[in-house]
Amino acid sequence: QLKTNYYAKTCPNVETIVRNVVNQKIQQAPITVPAVLRLFFHDCFVEGCDASVIIASPVNTAEKDHPDNKSLAGDGFDTVIKAKAAIDAIPSCKNKVSCADILTIATRDVIQLSGGPGYAVELGRLDGFTSKASNVEGNLPKPTFNLDQLNTMFASHGLNQFDMIALSAAHTLGAAHCSKFSNRLYNFSLRSPVDPTLSKKYAAQLQQLCPKNVGSDTIVTMDPTTPNTFDNVYFQNLQKGMGLFTSDQVLFTDKRSTGTVNVWASNSKVFQKAFVNAMTKLGRVGVKTGKNGNIRRDCGAFN
Numbered sequence: 001q002l003k004t005n006y007y008a009k010t011c012p013n014v015e016t017i018v019r020n021v022v023n024q025k026i027q028q029a030p031i032t033v034p035a036v037l038r039l040f041f042h043d044c045f046v047e048g049c050d051a052s053v054i055i056a057s058p059v060n061t062a063e064k065d066h067p068d069n070k071s072l073a074g075d076g077f078d079t080v081i082k083a084k085a086a087i088d089a090i091p092s093c094k095n096k097v098s099c100a101d102i103l104t105i106a107t108r109d110v111i112q113l114s115g116g117p118g119y120a121v122e123l124g125r126l127d128g129f130t131s132k133a134s135n136v137e138g139n140l141p142k143p144t145f146n147l148d149q150l151n152t153m154f155a156s157h158g159l160n161q162f163d164m165i166a167l168s169a170a171h172t173l174g175a176a177h178c179s180k181f182s183n184r185l186y187n188f189s190l191r192s193p194v195d196p197t198l199s200k201k202y203a204a205q206l207q208q209l210c211p212k213n214v215g216s217d218t219i220v221t222m223d224p225t226t227p228n229t230f231d232n233v234y235f236q237n238l239q240k241g242m243g244l245f246t247s248d249q250v251l252f253t254d255k256r257s258t259g260t261v262n263v264w265a266s267n268s269k270v271f272q273k274a275f276v277n278a279m280t281k282l283g284r285v286g287v288k289t290g291k292n293g294n295i296r297r298d299c300g301a302f303n
């Protein structure tokens with residue numbers, strides 16, 4: 001059973017310790033912000049929020065070795081490892097806090113430290129015993145997904161369309177590789193090589209940043225307006241035809257979700273409330289307790 005004061009007796013300062021590590025880490029590497037947020041999402045959607053995504057395999061068969069996870073930035077993993085070390089440096093806290101909870105706290109912190117809402121995190125998850133690359137396939141959304149595909153995948157984790165739209169606003173931060181959306185610029189369909197739901201101006205900008213046959217490590221910010229700030233500009237971009245992926249833009253073009261995008265584009269407080277609610281629900285996905293999990297000594301390896 002998750003609760004907000006789970007470590008009150010065992011490690012009362014855990015949230016302060018994690019916050020300090022995250023703060024310092026962001027100063028050194030600003031990419032830590034999107035890196036941690038995406039890491040949390042990819043953890044929770046595969047085997048639940050249990051730090052399965054953090055396991056490193058000597059033979060490259062863990063979740064992190066799946067192609068969908070290869071682009072997870074190393075600074076996300078490093079944040080959890082560093083926070084774990086800082087927690088374990090306090091004798092009473094040593095091996096009392098799960099890696100899954102550390103990632104949950106760090107995620108709340110990167111959101112708040114980049115301008116987003118602060119919120120109380122529910123804690124008490126244990127770390128899982130399974131991490132297989134083969135379990136990732138089919139469990140993470142593709143950037144080409146339409147609204148029904150997005151809804152189906154999020155619903156399978158107890159998240160409704162409002163939650164899905166709110167969580168998609170994570171793309172208000174960070175960057176993506178050209179290969180993830182170049183189909184929209186060059187070979188969308190026979191009738192229209194450029195995706196007609198992209199604004200003409202934005203499509204031209206993206207074609208400049210991502211020329212055909214561009215190198216495989218070229219990246220583009222997903223929110224070209226405020227790439228480093230957690231805000232509702234993501235929704236304002238969608239209204240202008242500036243959603244980077246099909247899965248972003250469809251939230252505006254599909255009539256069943258346009259209304260939500262419009263409300264959240266114009267009312268940041270209402271969006272923030274929905275986002276916090278959705279993140280809290282995301283943090284409950286597949287939580288392990290009792291015999292189904294443990295507290296890892298090393299977040300990157302099973303005990």
Ligand code: HEM
Binds near residue numbers: 038150164
């Ligand atoms: C709704 C369906 C979603 C799809 C199809 C999707 C897909 C993607 C893709 C393809 C990338 C670019 C990866 C790369 O090229 O390196 C990306 C980046 C990112 N995603 Fe999502 N995502 C979705 C939802 C989410 C959610 C729910 C979160 C978090 C709550 C999230 C957080 C992020 C972040 C922060 C980045 C940037 C990472 C960085 O800059 O290192 N995404 N996503």
Ligand SMILES: [Ca+2]
Binds near residue numbers: 042044045047049051
């Ligand atoms: Ca997991």
Ligand SMILES: [Ca+2]
Binds near residue numbers: 225228
């Ligand atoms: Ca932004």
